[in-house]
Amino acid sequence: TNAQRVAVYGFVGADAVYAYITDMQYNYANTNPGTFADTTLEFAGLADGSYTVQVFDTNTGKVAKTFDAAAAGGKLSISLESWACDLALIIDRKA
DSSP states (O other): OOTTTEEEEEEEOSSEEEEEEEETTOBTTBSOOOOBOSEEEEEESOOSEEEEEEEEOTTTOSEEEEEEEEEETTEEEEEEOSBOSEEEEEEEEOO
């Protein structure tokens, strides 16, 4: 529902995703544009299987959350809880 407000940049390979998600209304003059709730992202072109999702806090560079997800039919969907400003993701296929 907020597709016009969110931008996703990065790389999708057969076994991994490196993504940066940003609220395009966030800037130096607007440091509190609001919080997103229950966001779903879908990535296509991935091999089917299990993946580990790492969500990074872009202010500290530390992993804020880790969880598992599964790709089927070449697509991987992940649900994000509440977030604001921006996020970085690394999604790697499990061996």
